[in-house]
Amino acid sequence: MTTKGHSTMGSTPEHYKRLGIRKNDIKPWEDGYRTKDVKGTYEWWYFDSQMDDGSTLVIVFYSNKWTLAPKKGPTPQVTFALHTADGQEFSETMEMPFSSFEAAVDHCRVKIEDCLFEGDLHEYHIRFNNGKIEANVRLAGNVPSWRPETGYFYFGDQEQHYFAWLPSVPEGRVEAEVKVEGKTLTYTGTGYHDHNWGNISMMSIIRHWYWGRAKIGRYQTISSYISGEKKFGDNKFPIFMLAKDGEIIADDAVSFLHFWEEDPYTDSQTGQTFYNRLLYDYNDGRQHYRVTYQRERDIEFHQASASLSKPLQLLAKVIRLDGVYIRFTGMATIECFDGSHVVESVSGPAIWELTSKI
Structure with a gap:
């Protein structure tokens, strides 16, 4: 019998059965849209990279703001952060109406205005474009998709609250092109993509x-x-x-x-x-x-x-x-x-x- 103080990583056969997944067998739909507009939920698809020249690039697509799980409808966002090897910083946040948000449930394909995050657990294309900065990224996985057990962390006496995490590409090769301030920057490096979702404020x-x-x-x-x-x-x-x-x-x-x-x-x-x-x-x-x-x-x-x-x-x-x-x-x-x-x-x-x- 659980108590109000209960929390656990989902790892039992019942957890796997409840979620319709199998141990060490990750399917493309697990990187698709998981919360499906449910009130009070949040979800994001995250990419970061370390470039061969020392630059870093991070792009994140959110179905909702990450800090809280608002009771009102989702507030989609896309964030972009480039730190170049010579010390320049370019940071952008796009907060858009929910009507601009599209996401597939059978695989990863998230579109917010002219920004796209799409892939199949192996290869991904990520595009950021807000009129000031345009970036196109290719990520090819070198390590298979992985999750700690089910990837779900449950909280509450009935395990009614959860936070979930899927490292879809634990590590992969990156090729990126960024157009900013009239210049085109090209990069190669190593990258990572994971997917997170939940139904209670972290x-x-x-x-x-x-x-x-x-x-x-x-x-x-x-x-x-x-x-x-x-x-x-x-x-x-x-x-x-x-x-x-x-x-x-x-x-x-x-x-x-x-x-x-x-x-x-x-x-x-x-x-x-x-x-x-x-x-x-x-x-x-x-x-x-x-x-x-x-x-x-x-x-x-x-x-x-x-x-x-x-x-x-x-x-x-x-x-x-x-x-x-x-x-x-x-x-x-x-x-x-x-x-x-x-x-x-x-x-x-x-x-x-x-x-x-x-």
Whole structure:
């Protein structure tokens, strides 16, 4: 019998049956439109990339604003963020009426005005065009689609609330062309695409959430550590996937992952303590790997209450519905151990993020 404090990762045979999916068998429709205009839901399709020259490009399509799940109808958005290797930043947000939003349910095809996100779990075309910036991206997967168990995290006494996550392309090759300020920029690099949806505000169920991914040499990794809200049991959800040469070799984070933070710093905007270094240590007795993320700079920062009036900002803090979203860039290192000895160590650029209440 469940309680009000109940939360769990969907992993039982009943969960799989309820959702109509199978373990380790992902179908194209799972990357299609999942919430289907249901009131109070949100959904997004996310793409990020690290280019060979050091630039980063992030494009996200939303059926609804990500910070809350409004009781009114969806508010579609597309966001674009390009940070070039020479220090230029181009950031755009398109917020459109729901009449501009189109999405397929049998595969990933999301269209908002002249922006398109389409693919089949292997190859994707992403287009952003708001009249000022036009970008066309091709993403070809090197690692098969993956999810932690069902990909659903359930909250509530009847598991009536959920947040779901599908890493459709854990890592892939990127080719991109961006037209901005009269110039055409061309890029190649490594990229990632995932898909998220839910029916309750993330700020209501999740207190703290790290997520990161990297391609380093022959390795590709996804790592996350989620801390649920106290009213749902204050549970921790470790998530980890490590692939080598495109083959997944480790992903049982619940049994074998240890996570910790190092090197605290005080954020100048919020006065809160965050961490420069995150470590994910996976040891199943047969293989032992450690992934370390070392922060260099923030490439995106949002505070949930920033758009509210001063009185509402204060209220958000008092009732603990205020939060931050930070996207970091830096270096990730993957170490392979034999006993206590490091027998392989490789490093490369990475993107990771933090969502946290303050």
